[in-house]
Structure formats: C-alpha cells, structure tokens
Amino acid sequence: MNRAHTVFASNNKNFPYYHKIKRLQEELSNKVVTKDCFTRPIRHVCGVDVSYRNDVGYCSAVILRKDTNEVLESVNVKCKINYPYISGLFLLREYEPILTALNMLSEEYDLLLIDGHGQLHPTKCGLACNIGITMSKPTIGVAKSLLCGTIKNDRSIELAGQILGRVVEKILGKPVYVSVGNKISLMTAEKLVQELIANGQHIPQPLLIAHINSRKFANEKF
DNA sequence: GCGACAG
DNA sequence: ATCTTGTCGC
Numbered sequence: 418m419n420r421a422h423t424v425f426a427s428n429n430k431n432f433p434y435y436h437k438i439k440r441l442q443e444e445l446s447n448k449v450v451t452k453d454c455f456t457r458p459i460r461h462v463c464g465v466d467v468s469y470r471n472d473v474g475y476c477s478a479v480i481l482r483k484d485t486n487e488v489l490e491s492v493n494v495k496c497k498i499n500y501p502y503i504s505g506l507f508l509l510r511e512y513e514p515i516l517t518a519l520n521m522l523s524e525e526y527d528l529l530l531i532d533g534h535g536q537l538h539p540t541k542c543g544l545a546c547n548i549g550i551t552m553s554k555p556t557i558g559v560a561k562s563l564l565c566g567t568i569k570n571d572r573s574i575e576l577a578g579q580i581l582g583r584v585v586e587k588i589l590g591k592p593v594y595v596s597v598g599n600k601i602s603l604m605t606a607e608k609l610v611q612e613l614i615a616n617g618q619h620i621p622q623p624l625l626i627a628h629i630n631s632r633k634f635a636n637e638k639f
Numbered sequence: 640g641c642g643a644c645a646g
Numbered sequence: 647a648t649c650t651t652g653t654c655g656c
Binding site: 467504564 | 643645646
Binding site: 467468469470471474502510 | 647
C-alpha cells in the first residue's frame with residue numbers, strides 16, 4: 418500500500434478499512450488480561466518510541482534496570498511508514514516498527530512501556546494492547562494526552578461506565594494518562610509508572626531514553 | 640448535529 | 647509526530 422501521500426481530513430473515517438480495523442480492535446479487546454501476570458519481581462523495564470523524518474519512522478527500544486535506571490540494551494530500527502496518522506488507528510503507523518525493534522532485543526525484560534493508550538481507547542484496545550497481546554508481556558500504555566474518557570476527582574478515568582485509566586502527574590500541569598496494555602492491573606500499572614518517573618521528569622525513564630534515542634537516530638546524517 | 644481526536 | 651531561536655522563568 419502507498420497511502421502516505423494521500424490527503425486525508427484531520428481524522429478521517431473515510432480512510433479505507435477504517436471501520437474494519439476498528440472492529441478488529443474491538444474483538445481483540447476481549448483478549449486483554451487485566452490481572453498482574455508477573456513471574457518474578459520486576460527488574461528490567463523496556464521502553465519504545467518512534468520519531469519521524471518525512472515518511473520514515475526511527476524506532477528505538479531500550480531496556481533499563483528498574484532500580485538504577487542503567488541502560489542494559491538499546492536497539493534502533495528504521496522503517497518506512499505507509500499510513501497517515503489517524504486518531505484511533507495509531508497502530509497503522511507504529512505497530513510494525515515497534516514490533517521489529519522489540520524482536521531485535523536479546524535481553525529479557527519484565528515490563529513493557531508503550532507511548533500511547535492501552536484500554537483507554539474508543540475500542541478499549543489501543544496500541545499498547547495490540548503490542549502487549551502480540552508480545553504476551555505485561556504492558557502499560559502511557560499517553561501524554563487524553564484521547565477519550567472522563568477524568569474524575571480521584572484521578573481515575575472513566576470510559577463507558579468503567580474505570581480504564583489513571584492520571585499520573587509528578588510535575589504539576591504535565592500529566593500522563595496510564596492504562597492497561599496487557600497482563601497487568603490498572604492499580605499496579607499506576608504504581609509502576611509513578612515509580613519509573615525520575616525526579617524532574619514527567620514521563621517514565623525508559624520512555625524518555627527511548628524518545629531521546631529515536632530523535633538522535635532520526636537526526637543522524639548519512 | 641457539531642466538534643474533538645494517542646503520535 | 648514535525649517545522650524551529652531566542653527567551654522568559656523557576
């Protein structure tokens with residue numbers, strides 16, 4: 418497919434297969450496990466992020482030690498992006514580069530952090546769920562802006578009558594929105610994201626390092 | 640009906 | 647996400 422050049426309106430429901438893909442995500446949402454599935458204490462945490470230059474995505478995945486934030490492994494993948502950004506269909510752009518990067522890692526990790534929503538999604542199955550189900554790993558969705566849902570006074574986020582997200586705000590005015598990707602409870606996800614945000618930062622350290630690496634990777638001249 | 644809408 | 651310098655503020 419070569420649709421990246423095509424012009425679409427800001428959030429285009431006319432995109433080919435828009436409704437089909439949404440239905441697939443709705444079906445997949447039933448496979449999301451919202452219980453903690455850890456086999457050992459969490460030692461290693463993986464973070465992934467993608468930066469862009471034109472229609473090329475530069476994806477970086479890193480594994481950090483949870484206690485010291487030491488970087489244990491870091492991989493970079495360059496990948497042509499063939500789809501536009503469409504709200505709700507974020508997976509069209511980042512699913513492939515992220516999976517490619519994750520599959521290049523050789524170290525083990527106990528937890529995966531994805532830059533985007535998990536269950537806090539119109540289909541209850543955002544990018545973090547898609548990746549988490551494919552990898553079959555405890556996965557948390559960490560987004561920097563809200564896509565849907567209502568923030569309540571206790572910082573929980575309600576969607577369609579369920580509590581599917583939590584606001585975590587270590588720096589005043591710079592919150593992240595946490596939701597379950599797979600194999601973890603919302604309560605544990607919130608606690609871990611809190612713990613993984615270093616002082617002076619507002620996003621978890623593994624995602625920050627992945628973000629810095631991918632930007633550096635995207636700006637390297639050839 | 641209209642607007643909003645992860646990165 | 648990205649295009650982009652200096653500048654205001656803690």
